[in-house]
Amino acid sequence: MAENLKACSVCCKSSWPQLQDLCRLEQLQCRALGITRRNLGDFEVEYLCDYKRVRKEEFYLVKWRGYPEAANSWEPRKNLRCRGLLKQLHQDLARAPGGPVQPGPRGLPARAVSYLVQKAEQRRALRHWEQLLNSTRSHRGRITVENEVDLHGPPRDFVYINEYKVGPGVNLTPVAVGCECQDCMAEAAGGCCPGASHHKFAYNEAGQVRIRAGLPIYECNSRCRCGADCPNRVVQKGIRYDLCIFRTGNGRGWGVRTLERIRKNSFVMEYVGEIITSEEAERRGQVYDRQGATYLFDLDYVEDVYTVDAAHYGNISHFVNHSCDPNLQVYNVFIENLDERLPRIALFATRLIRAGEELTFDYNMHGTGPPAPWLSPLSPVRWGTSPPPPPRFIVLSPTVDPVDAESTRMDSNFGLAVGGSPRARGRIECKCGAAACRKYLF
Template identity: 65%
Template structure:
C-alpha cells in the first residue's frame, strides 16, 4: 500500500505565509520556509492599520503576515523595523488628513480614517501580489509594475495574463514550412530573406526600428530559418523589452499603461494579444460587451474579415492601453511562424520618441490601409 502512495500528493490548504507563521508559533525550524533558530521569534509586518500616541510613545496597530486580522496587535514604534511601511503609512495618513482639512496628526485616529488607511494597505498588498503574479507569468524581458494612487479598485477580476495568442475552437495556425538560409539577413539577404520571399522588403534597420509604412506587412525570420536569435530581422518575437507600469488614471479612464523607460521612435513596444475567435463569435460577444459598456475586440482583416482577437478576459499588458486620437503607438501586421495571412500578429510600434513616465496609447479605430480594407480595433 505504501508503494502505491509513493507519488501521491494533495494541495495544502494553508498559504506559504500561513505555514511560515505556524512554524514560528510552534517554534519549528524549516529551511524551505526560511525559519531558523536565529529568526524563529521574528514576525513579519504585512501592513500597518492604525496609529495612536501617548505622552511617551507612539503605537501602531500591526497586521502580521500569515496571521488573521483578529491577531492584530498594538506595537510601540521602537519595536518595529519596517521603515518603508511606516513611511507609506504616514504618506497615506497625511493625504487623508488633508482631505479632512486637518494638519496635525491627532493622538488617536477616528474610525473612518483608520478604515481608509487599512483599505489602502490591503489594496497595495493585493496589487503587489498581482504584480508578482504578472512577472512570474510573463515571458518577456520587460518587467511589469502596478500602482493605484487614485481609488480603492484592486486587480481586475476574470482576467488571465497570456503571452501569445490563444486559438479558439475550430481555428488552426498553419506553421511556416520553410525558412531563410542567410548568414547575415540584413546585409546579405539570400533571395531577399523572409520578406523577399513574400515580395516585400526588410522592415527593420540595423537598430531594430521599423522602416516600412503602416499598412505594409512585416515578415520576420522564423523557427526554420538558419539565422541565430540575434538576427536583426527578429524583433517582435523577442517580446516586450521595456519596463512598463499599469496604473489607475486620474480622469476616469480606468487603468492605463505608462513606460518607465525612454522609447525611441519606430521602436517595437508590445503586441496586442488575446483569444483568436471567428467574426461570427465576435459579433455575438460584441453585443454582450456593448451592454457592459466595454469591448476589447480587434478585427484581423488584413486580407479577409474572418477572425478577431478578443482580449477582454485573456490578454497581455496591451489590454490596459487606452485610446487616443493622437496616439504614440502605431499598429503593424506581423508574420513570423504562421503563413495564414488572415491571422497576422498585431504589433504596436512607437510613432515618436516617448519619454519615461509617459502614458502609452493607440487609436482603437486606427486605419492601416491594408490590401482589402482598413484594419480596425474597438476597445472602450
C-alpha cells in the first residue's frame, strides 16, 4: 500500500506567501520557499493602520502580514520600504469621513483608525474577488477591481460565468450543420452561415460589425469546416480587452471601464446569465420587486418563452451602467444554437472608446435604430432607500421600409422583463451626466 502512495501528491491549500510567513513566524529556513538566513528577518507590511508624529518624526502602526493584530508595532518612517502603502494611507486620510485628518502625538482619532482598517479589509476582499474572477474567466481580457469611493466590498451571491447557464425547463438544440467554406469571407459557399439564413456577412476583415443594429448575426459554429481564425468567429472568442469593475462616485453603484482603446464597431462583451422559462421569471420577478432590484431580460424575438436572469449568474456585463449617450450597442448572435427564441446578446462599440472611459449602454432605447435594452443591473443604492418596482418596458417602433422589417421586429420585441407583467412606471432620475441626458431613465 505504501509503495502505491509514493507518487501521490496533495495540493496545499495555503498560498506561497502564507507558507513564507509561517516560516518566518516559526523562524524556519526553507530553500524551496526562498526563506534564507539573510531574509528570515524581513517581514511584509500588510497595511498601515495608524499614524503619529513625535518631535517632527513620523511613526506608523504596522499590521504585519501573517501575524495577528496583537503583533502590530509602531515603526519609524525610515524603517518602512512600502512607498505605495504610505501613499495609500495619506490618500485614505484625505478622503476619510468628516474631512482630512491630521495626526497627533498619540495617533489618529479612533474614527480615522477604524476607517483605515475597514479600507484595508475591503481592499483585501476586493483583491481576493479579483483573483477569483480571473481564475474563472475563459476569455483573454483580464479583469481588475477597484473601489476608492466607499466601503462596499464584493457583491454577495454573484457567480461569474462565461456563457449561458441553462435553467430547469430549458432545452438547447445543438446546431446540426455548418458551412463548407474554404475562406468564409473571400470564398463563402452559399453565403456561409449568414447566407444560409438569408442574412448578410456581419463582419469586415478586422472583425468589426458592419451591419446595422437590430439585424441578427450568424457566426460559424463547431460543425463548420473553417478553423478558429475564421473572420466569422468574433463573439465566440470572448472578451479580449482588459476591463475594470469600479465603484462610481455619483451613486450609480458599480460600473465598468476599459483599460484599453477600443475601436468603433468592435465586439466588447456578451451579456450572459441564467436562461429560465417565462413562468420562472414571473416567480422570480415578484421576489426581485420586493428587493428593489432585478436583472431579468426577456428573449422574445419570436416568442415570449425564455428570459435571461443575471442576478446571481453573469459576467462583467452585469455591472455596466446606463447612459443617454452610450458607447455600446446590442446585437443578437446565433452560433451553436439557431433557435430564434434563444439569441446570444453581444455588445459592440458604437464609437472609438478611449482607455479609462466607462462602458455604457442606453437602458431606454427607442426608434428603428438600436434595439431596446434588457433590464440592467440596478442596485438598491441607485434607487435610494425606497426603490419603486422596476417597470416592464417595450420599445414601440414606427413604420419603416420593408428592407428594415427584420430589424424592426427585433427592436420591438426586446423588452425589460419584470415578472412578465406590466407595472406602473415611476420617474427614475438619471445620473449618467451626458450632455444630452434625458434626466429620467423612464
